[in-house]
Amino acid sequence: xxxxxxxxxISGGIANAALDAGKSGFGAFQLFTSSSRSWKQNVPKKDxxxxxxxxxxxxxxxxxxxxxxxxxxxxxNTDVLRKSVLMLKDxxxxxxxxxxxxxxxxxxxxxxxxxxxxxENIIKSITSVESELDGVTLLFENxxxxxxxxxxxxxxxxxxxxxxxxxxxxxxxxTCHAFAAGYDIRDxxxxxxxxNEIEDNIGMERLKLxxxxxxxxxxxxxxxxxxxxxxxxxxxKGFENFFSEKRFREGCFVxxxxxxEEGDDTSNMKALLGIMKRCGIQAL
Numbered sequence: 001x002x003x004x005x006x007x008x009x010i011s012g013g014i015a016n017a018a019l020d021a022g023k024s025g026f027g028a029f030q031l032f033t034s035s036s037r038s039w040k041q042n043v044p045k046k047d048x049x050x051x052x053x054x055x056x057x058x059x060x061x062x063x064x065x066x067x068x069x070x071x072x073x074x075x076x077n078t079d080v081l082r083k084s085v086l087m088l089k090d091x092x093x094x095x096x097x098x099x100x101x102x103x104x105x106x107x108x109x110x111x112x113x114x115x116x117x118x119x120e121n122i123i124k125s126i127t128s129v130e131s132e133l134d135g136v137t138l139l140f141e142n143x144x145x146x147x148x149x150x151x152x153x154x155x156x157x158x159x160x161x162x163x164x165x166x167x168x169x170x171x172x173x174x175t176c177h178a179f180a181a182g183y184d185i186r187d188x189x190x191x192x193x194x195x196n197e198i199e200d201n202i203g204m205e206r207l208k209l210x211x212x213x214x215x216x217x218x219x220x221x222x223x224x225x226x227x228x229x230x231x232x233x234x235x236x237k238g239f240e241n242f243f244s245e246k247r248f249r250e251g252c253f254v255x256x257x258x259x260x261e262e263g264d265d266t267s268n269m270k271a272l273l274g275i276m277k278r279c280g281i282q283a284l
Contacts, residue, residue, distance in 0.1 A: 001250055001282055001283070002027075002249070002250060002251065002252075002253055002276065002281055002282070002283045003026075003027030003028040003061075003062060003251070003252045003253065003283075004026065004027060004028060004212075004252075004253045004254070004255070004272065004283055005021055005024070005026030005027060005028045005029035005030070005061065005253075005254055005255070006021075006024075006026065006029060006030070006254060006255050006256075006257075006265055006268075006269075007029070007030040007031065007066070007254060007255070007256050008020055008021050008029045008030065008031050009031075010031055010032060010033075013048050013051075014031070014033065014044050014048050014049070014052050014098070015048050015049075015051035015052040015055060017029065017031040017052070017063075018051075018052045018053075018055035018056045018059070018061065018063060019055045021059070021061050021063075022055050022056070022058065022059025022061050023059070026061050027060070027061055027062065027252070027283070028061060028062040028063075028064065028209075028252040028253065028254055029061060029062075029063060029064070029254060030063070030064045030065070030066055030104070030209075030254045030256070031063065031064075031065060031066070032065070032066055032067075032068060033065050033091055033094035033095065033098065033100070034068075034090070034091070034094060035068070036068045036069070037068070037070075038068075038070075039070060039083050039086075039087060041068075041087060041090035041091060041094065043090075043093070043094065043097070044094060044097055044098060049097045049098050049099075052098050052099075053098060053099040056099070062101075062252055063098070063099075063100045063102075064100070064102045064103075064104060064139070064172075064209055064252070064254060065091060065094070065095050065098075065100045065102065065103045065104065066103075066104045066105070067087065067088065067091045067103060067104065067105040067106075068087065068091075069106065070083075070084075070087065071084045071087045071088060071105060071106070071108070072084050072108035072109055073085070073088065073105075073107065073108050073121060073122045073125040073126070074107055074108035074109055074110045074111075074117075074118030074119070074121050074122050074150045075108060075109065075110075075111060075118075075121065076110065076111055076113045076117055076118075076121065077111070081121060081125065084108070084125065085125050085128060085129065088105070088125065088126075088129055089129055089132060091103055092129060092132050092133060092134075092136050093132070095136045096134050096135060096136060100136070101135055101136060101137060102136070102137050102139050102170070102208055102209065103136055103137070103138050103139065104139045104141050104172045104209065105138060105139070105140065105141065106140075106141050106143055106149075106151065107122055107140055107141075107143070107149075107150040107151040107156075107157070107160060108122065108149070108150055109148045109149050109150065110148050110150060111148055112148055115150060115156060118148075118150045119150060119156070119159055119160050119163065122150065122160050123160060123163040123164050126138065126160075126164050126166075126169075127164060127166075130166055130168070133166075133168045136168065137168045137169065137170050137208065138168060138169055138170070139170045139171055139172040139208055139209055140157050140160065140161065140169065140170075140171050140172070141171070141172040141173075141174055141177070141211070142154065142157060142171070142172075142173060142174055142177050142178055142181065143177055143181065143224070144176070144177045144180035144181055144221075144222050144223060144224040145177075145180060145181035145182065145220075145222040146222050146223070146224060147222075152177070152181040152222075153181065153197075154171075154194070154197045154198045154201050154202060155197060155201045157171060157201070157202060158200075158201025158202045159201075161201075161202055161206070169206065170206040170207065170208040170209075171198070171202055171206050171207050171208070172207075172208065172209040172210070172211060173198075173207060173209075173210045173211070174210075174211035174213060174256075175210065175211065175212055175213055175214075175215075175234060175239075175242065176211070176213035176214065176215045176224070176225070176226050176227070176232075176234075177211075177224060178194065179215045179219055179233065179234055179238075180215055180217065180219075180220070180221050180222055180223055180224060180225075181220070181222065182219065182220040184219055185234065185238055185241065185242045186234060186235070186237060186238035186241055187241070188241060188244070191241060191242065191244075191245055192245070195245060195247060204247055207247070207251070208251075208252065209251070209252050209253075209254060210248065210251065210252070210253045210254070211253075211254055211255075211256055212229070212239075212253045212254065212255050212272065213226040213227065213229075213255065213256050213257055214226070214227040214228055214229050214230060214231060214232030214233070214234045214235070214238075214239075214257070215227055215232045215233045215234050216232055216233075217233065218233050219233060226256055226257055226258060227257070227258070227262075228257050228258070228262055228263040228267065228268055228271070229255065229257060229268045229271040229272050229275070230271045230275070231262060231263065231271075236271075236274075236275060239272075239275045240275055240278060240279055243275065243276065243279040243281060244279065249279075249281055255268055255269075255272070
């Protein structure tokens with residue numbers, strides 16, 4: 001069974017994200033728990049947080065939070081690293097307040113100081129907040145391979161996961177990022193190699209979410225540019241191949257596709273449902 005949905009707006013109150021997702025029939029959705037553009041993170045109001053949890057339960061939809069992109073736990077800049085750890089703590093607290101079990105984050109950029117420096121900063125930062133995780137699991141998202149970013153290869157993510165050594169760590173697989181980083185999910189052999197790399201370095205049981213996005217640019221471009229399902233370089237056939245893999249025929253899938261003249265949430269949903277139907281996949 002697949003649960004699918006989109007990244008939702010929190011405009012007008014955070015409870016609206018769960019309400020809109022539920023009314024849209026989404027089995028899963030994603031949101032920012034506060035402003036995505038500011039270091040300062042707001043705490044959800046008690047009533048709004050309770051309403052959010054009520055809507056998620058009523059509509060049987062699973063929420064995933066995403067930390068703002070400003071957060072850089074790999075940074076060698078002490079001020080940025082300090083603010084990133086504070087942002088992480090704030091987002092963990094917000095998740096606990098809302099009843100959100102999963103928090104997605106990019107591992108960040110080492111800014112040219114090398115993987116070892118970046119990974120050590122990440123491990124130290126995550127370890128420092130371990131006691132605050134409570135019911136929250138951090139999901140490390142693979143990146144596109146852009147210069148100095150940590151986590152384009154699942155072997156790198158595995159090094160960080162194993163270095164932290166706690167149970168509240170999982171991963172989020174982004175199809176656009178994987179494709180941009182050189183994983184050709186259109187090809188059966190290449191897809192199987194990627195799955196094996198995840199299994200060998202991290203463990204597939206840690207995969208809790210898939211960001212289902214097509215790619216605006218070609219394989220190995222390292223460009224993080226999400227595109228409409230079936231209209232990018234992954235294409236319909238690529239996603240059909242992706243869903244041919246047993247592990248990707250169940251779980252939670254969230255789209256982070258753009259809204260522009262090329263398409264919107266409605267057209268992307270239609271494209272996804274068409275692909276799943278052709279693959280014989282049941283969705284919730």
